[in-house]
Amino acid sequence: MNNYVSKRLFQGFICxxxxxxxxxKPFYGSWMLEELSEHGYKLSPGTLYPILHSLEKEGFIxxxxxxxxxxIRKYYIITEEGVNQLNESKKYVSELVAEIGL
Ligand SMILES: [Zn+2]
Numbered sequence: 013m014n015n016y017v018s019k020r021l022f023q024g025f026i027c028x029x030x031x032x033x034x035x036x037k038p039f040y041g042s043w044m045l046e047e048l049s050e051h052g053y054k055l056s057p058g059t060l061y062p063i064l065h066s067l068e069k070e071g072f073i074x075x076x077x078x079x080x081x082x083x084i085r086k087y088y089i090i091t092e093e094g095v096n097q098l099n100e101s102k103k104y105v106s107e108l109v110a111e112i113g114l
Contacts, residue, residue, distance in 0.1 A: 026053060026063060028105070031098040034073050034090035041086065064088060072097050 029048060033039050039047075045060055067073045072094035075086045090098070 022053070023063070024101075026055070026060075027067065028098065028101055029053075030063065030067060030088075031072060031090055031094050031101075034088050035095060035098060038076075038087040038089045040088070044088075067094070 026048065029051070030044065033044065033047065041057065041060060041064065044064075045055065045057065048055060048060075064073070068075065068088070070093075071091055073088045074091055075088045077084050078087055079085075
């Protein structure tokens, strides 16, 4: 991605995307990497995991461990505070989209 503005939007969009999916159903890291890449966001685990950790530290998502075929997998889900953040951000996004158009 070479577009300066898009680059700056990238992190926020990823946070919104993560919160959106964490609200729908629990997900694990590599699932999210694949989901994001389908939307054209090519990111490495080294980029995604710090974002997940900071969202968790802020209290917007939380995780639980699940044993999947002998491997411990971290599943992330949204918290009530995360739902508030998502709703508030969606308001800003839709206002902006209404103004600049699609
Ligand atoms: Zn998605």
